[in-house]
Amino acid sequence: MASAADIARALLIAARDGPAVASCTVMGATDGVEVAPGAKMLVYEDRNLGAIGGGPLEGAVAEFGRRAIPKHLVQTCAFTPDGELVEGRRAIEAADAIVEILVEVVEPASTLLVVGGGHVGLAVGQLGAMLGMEVAIIDDREDYANDERFPYEANVICGDFGEELERFPINANTYIVLVSRGHKVDELALRTVAERGAGYVGMIGSKRRTRTVLQHLAEEGIEPDALDKVFTPIGLDIGAETPEEIAVSVLGEIILVRRGGGAQPMSEHGRMLASIRR
Amino acid sequence: MPQDEVYEAMSSAFEQGAPVALATVAQTLGSTPRKTGAKMLVREDGSFVGTIGGGCGEAEVWQEAMDALDDGDARMVTVDLTEPVDGEDKICGGVMRIFVERLEA
Structure with a gap:
């Protein structure tokens, strides 16, 4: 299990020397959805460090994070608890349950x-x-x-x-x-x-x-x-x-x-x- | 915008066994001083590294960061820069949502 210090160190290495990593943080969810705000998973091209509660949500976020790396994305995303990406304000408002994830690609300055x-x-x-x-x-x-x-x-x-x-x-x-x-x-x-x-x-x-x-x-x-x-x-x-x-x-x-x-x-x-x- | 300053400060705090609060701009609407991903790290003594936008709402976020260090709860802070203060418009005219979390080794 990766500790907060492991994660911080990994982020520092990514920001200083690379390779790039997509840092995915659970920020919150609609009422009734159990999440741990602040839970972090770092997604590298070939592996993950840390976890955000497992299940299909974690898999979907890892997949999203991996695709975010070459695009240098920094973005807040909404997922359903079972891992479906919800895009657009209207769709997010209409959804029964949403988990908010901050996806940030951390890498050295270009x-x-x-x-x-x-x-x-x-x-x-x-x-x-x-x-x-x-x-x-x-x-x-x-x-x-x-x-x-x-x-x-x-x-x-x-x-x-x-x-x-x-x-x-x-x-x-x-x-x-x-x-x-x-x-x-x-x-x-x-x-x-x-x-x-x-x-x-x-x-x-x-x-x-x-x-x-x-x-x-x-x-x-x-x-x-x-x-x-x-x-x-x-x-x-x-x-x-x-x-x-x-x-x-x-x-x-x-x-x-x-x-x-x-x-x-x-x-x-x-x-x-x-x-x-x- | 390089963030390594913030991560550097986080890492050295952890080496000393000290927790930090990290404030990250999660979402912006309209004209805001900093964009999504901008970070401010706040230490237990109130000192901080990085900025989420100068005067515009930063004091408010700093206070929430201090509270998060205290109670350990992650929180979302909404900073509304569209409301006039003292009868004068603020320079920035948008809304920022800022995620504040306590991190420790």
């Missing part, structure tokens, strides 16, 4: 590793910091890699691209943006990071240039699967022109990868107004 401290790198880092990511920026030119240049919290690294990238810790929560001064440097950087399991690798450049880079690396024997996962040309197609707009396009793509979504306007272009006028 890191945005920006390779290249130029105009685009500057803007990408700024937007990443705004989104709560831990930002690191690497360049080998001191003019483009000094603390004064970046008016936001960032780990600014000035040094050889290959050596610094080699040293930089990379995991599934690392998002890498290659926006250096030229495709030679981007190629070197991609060679160093492609096979290290980053959550996202994007590389700037025209279709033609980026294809050449991928081709070189494939010929060198870099895993085709890893190269297939590189987002290049980088960003969402929103017609971005300025460095700041490109940053929005790039971070938009990163949010899309993290959260999933359709990457389309929410609206149905003009139809809303038409239906109101009718």
Whole structure:
């Protein structure tokens, strides 16, 4: 049986180093349903720690928690006592009995590793910091890699691209943006990071240039699967022109990868107004 | 928003054998200062780590956390930020439900 201290320690490890865990806490239930508010179960990809009373409810919550991990969910959910997820306010109000569960994916803060401290790198880092990511920026030119240049919290690294990238810790929560001064440097950087399991690798450049880079690396024997996962040309197609707009396009793509979504306007272009006028 | 500060504080309290109260934003409606999952940890001496939203309702939640440390009961606190105070509107205009629990090793 996992004690509260075991659970707290496991949460600390998840928040500090990962891997991610879905922390599922019973918060309460409608009258007549026996639950223990505060009961916690930590759901990992391959196991659970702790328990929330067993039975079909526990199984359903574990299943839900497991699916929540890749989506980085933090959400209060309602289940029936026999483990059916109830969604939507009306359905929850209509249900006879509800158990409320807080599902929180606990994981280390995501890191945005920006390779290249130029105009685009500057803007990408700024937007990443705004989104709560831990930002690191690497360049080998001191003019483009000094603390004064970046008016936001960032780990600014000035040094050889290959050596610094080699040293930089990379995991599934690392998002890498290659926006250096030229495709030679981007190629070197991609060679160093492609096979290290980053959550996202994007590389700037025209279709033609980026294809050449991928081709070189494939010929060198870099895993085709890893190269297939590189987002290049980088960003969402929103017609971005300025460095700041490109940053929005790039971070938009990163949010899309993290959260999933359709990457389309929410609206149905003009139809809303038409239906109101009718 | 990294929460490791809160977990760090929880872990060190447990190492000293001390209980803590943990307040977590469980649900928000409308405009609220912090989102679901934001946490504040309160120690027995009243000191705390993390925030569930600055002035907006935090004192109320802190009091509930102290009570939870006392009686051991988990509870749900609803903080309504839509009611005007002293004739002035609060800056935030939403409602937060905050789950408060006592945890000990």
